[in-house]
Amino acid sequence: MKEKIEAAVRGALARLGAPDAAFVVEYPPAETGADYACNAALVAGKQLGQKPRDVAVAMHAALEEAHISGVEKIEIAGPGFLNIFLSSESRATAIVAAREEGDRWGSNDAWSGKTIMVEYTDPNPFKEFHIGHLMSNAIGESVARLFEHSGADVIRANYQGDVGPHVAKAIWGLLQEGLAQSTVAQISAAYVRGAAAYEENTDAKREIEEINKKVYEKSDEKINALYAWGREETLKHFEDIYALLGTSFDEYFFESETGPRGLEVVHAHPELFVESDGAIVFHGEEHDPKLHTRVFVNKQGLPTYEAKEIGLAQMKRERCAFDRSITVTALEQEAYFNVVFTALELIYPEWKGVFEHIHHGMMQLQSGKMSSRKGNVITGESLIGDMITAAKEKMGERGVANPEEVARQIAVAAIKFSVLKQGAGKNIIFDPEKSLSLEGESGPYIQYAHTRCVSVLKRAEEESVALSAHVRGGIAPDIERLLPRFPEVVERAAVQYEPHFVAQYLIELSSAFNSWYAQERILGTPDAADKLALVSAVRQTLKNGLWLLGISAPEEM
RNA sequence: CCUCUCGUAGUUCAAUGGAUAGAACGCAAGCUUGCGGAGCUUGUAAUGUAGGUUCGAUUCCUACCGAGAGGACCA
Numbered sequence: 253m254k255e256k257i258e259a260a261v262r263g264a265l266a267r268l269g270a271p272d273a274a275f276v277v278e279y280p281p282a283e284t285g286a287d288y289a290c291n292a293a294l295v296a297g298k299q300l301g302q303k304p305r306d307v308a309v310a311m312h313a314a315l316e317e318a319h320i321s322g323v324e325k326i327e328i329a330g331p332g333f334l335n336i337f338l339s340s341e342s343r344a345t346a347i348v349a350a351r352e353e354g355d356r357w358g359s360n361d362a363w364s365g366k367t368i369m370v371e372y373t374d375p376n377p378f379k380e381f382h383i384g385h386l387m388s389n390a391i392g393e394s395v396a397r398l399f400e401h402s403g404a405d406v407i408r409a410n411y412q413g414d415v416g417p418h419v420a421k422a423i424w425g426l427l428q429e430g431l432a433q434s435t436v437a438q439i440s441a442a443y444v445r446g447a448a449a450y451e452e453n454t455d456a457k458r459e460i461e462e463i464n465k466k467v468y469e470k471s472d473e474k475i476n477a478l479y480a481w482g483r484e485e486t487l488k489h490f491e492d493i494y495a496l497l498g499t500s501f502d503e504y505f506f507e508s509e510t511g512p513r514g515l516e517v518v519h520a521h522p523e524l525f526v527e528s529d530g531a532i533v534f535h536g537e538e539h540d541p542k543l544h545t546r547v548f549v550n551k552q553g554l555p556t557y558e559a560k561e562i563g564l565a566q567m568k569r570e571r572c573a574f575d576r577s578i579t580v581t582a583l584e585q586e587a588y589f590n591v592v593f594t595a596l597e598l599i600y601p602e603w604k605g606v607f608e609h610i611h612h613g614m615m616q617l618q619s620g621k622m623s624s625r626k627g628n629v630i631t632g633e634s635l636i637g638d639m640i641t642a643a644k645e646k647m648g649e650r651g652v653a654n655p656e657e658v659a660r661q662i663a664v665a666a667i668k669f670s671v672l673k674q675g676a677g678k679n680i681i682f683d684p685e686k687s688l689s690l691e692g693e694s695g696p697y698i699q700y701a702h703t704r705c706v707s708v709l710k711r712a713e714e715e716s717v718a719l720s721a722h723v724r725g726g727i728a729p730d731i732e733r734l735l736p737r738f739p740e741v742v743e744r745a746a747v748q749y750e751p752h753f754v755a756q757y758l759i760e761l762s763s764a765f766n767s768w769y770a771q772e773r774i775l776g777t778p779d780a781a782d783k784l785a786l787v788s789a790v791r792q793t794l795k796n797g798l799w800l801l802g803i804s805a806p807e808e809m
Numbered sequence: 810c811c812u813c814u815c816g817u818a819g820u821u822c823a824a825u826g827g828a829u830a831g832a833a834c835g836c837a838a839g840c841u842u843g844c845g846g847a848g849c850u851u852g853u854a855a856u857g858u859a860g861g862u863u864c865g866a867u868u869c870c871u872a873c874c875g876a877g878a879g880g881a882c883c884a
Binding site for chain 1: 811812813814815821822824825829831832833834843844847848850863864877880881883884
């Protein structure tokens, strides 16, 4: 529809003598009641040296004459906007489409034929799964689904740091305590102790560096055993969390594998990676003044995160065929990725543009920054646990069929939505108190609207009230205007890697539905069949939209 | 000191260079003879400062003020 209008506007502009005016077809303010708006007259007015309002009048006449099918009328508004109103029949096509296309409703072909690897979550064994990982998971999973709904084949990848100083610190802590078999919580506590000792105590620092080297070399049996056990234990724990969140990865990569690969590549390119103060570095600023020097191999000859990333890129390429690889991590790593990807493209010029990085903001507490040393880190599982408790309390004794499962779905919805409703890349101020609230602009609000739809439709079925097959529009204009936008919103979100466009849309749709629902009786009215068709379309749109956010749509809650 | 990101109601977020800057939370006042009140209706209140570009700036440019992140052996 949007394309059709754009084509007609282009035609009208050509006739008026401004064929290359850069206009847009957009959504007008809700109060106008229009479906689309176009600013062409304002843009062309400048080129033609005429008043925008006069150009609008001329365009209006030209467009009326062109007879765009599905358009009922066009109005001139404000400084010269053309407000375009669709006919009721045209709006109703979305109602039919939502029902016919079912779970495919809203899909598009923006990434058709492409294979995209999305790497996200990326927690580190021996450390806690904290809420930053929840952010990465929520965004990564949603982006992956947006790609899938846009025709791409998606490979979900997870890159876990199973070697490096953090592991050595945890093992040092475990050795101090003599803990051979401990819980996941004790392992991460051991990491915190090790991290503190590393800072404060030079002997401990030396010991930890020794352990780090031994882990890489696998030269000490006692450490090997402790390492193998701790690694497996934490990875198992992570799998439980992935299941809870609804993520299932296709490929796993580990730093213990990428490290050696990265070392090889770095050593094979002495023209890029040079010795400096005992380490091997890459002088980023020599290639771009915005970049800086980073260490790829440290004094001990061990690969750093940088060299590992090069190894990771190589392994991804070997294992999978893809057109694009997108890594979702925190904002603080942006400068690091810029340097590493520059080095990567110098080594493999043919990979230019293949590797991309999306950064999400930092999760901050109202009281300040979270830090494991300060002990004010909120772990992913404790947050999920608290949310589940809150959800159960809210559910009360409603007699929901599977309360445990539904409470989990509500909890995950609340957490993911709070991350996805705002633009990626912005920091999130996390208020533990407020986040437990399930009211207002939230995931559960949308789920609730969905359950209402399901509930009405169920009731209709019991009473044998059929849905209209041939839908008449004009029942609920506010809702009918929103429905046709869904595919366009999805495509925009998929192209820009911005799940929040979908989230904002769902809020708008749920809100329009709730308003209508509150003042309109559905069953037992003359046009119940048409209303039910509309409800069914809303239900499908909410369900698909929630799916795109990685959130499930329970039938009751 | 340098680089990047960001400053919108009391708070947390929206707004492809466009129309009267839109929500939620909070606060105030209402809504059950109805298919789910996790809801609905009404009210309250905002673009850091100073310039510039533009028919039009929250959006683009410059300076300043303020916040966050990064800047060599962590990830």
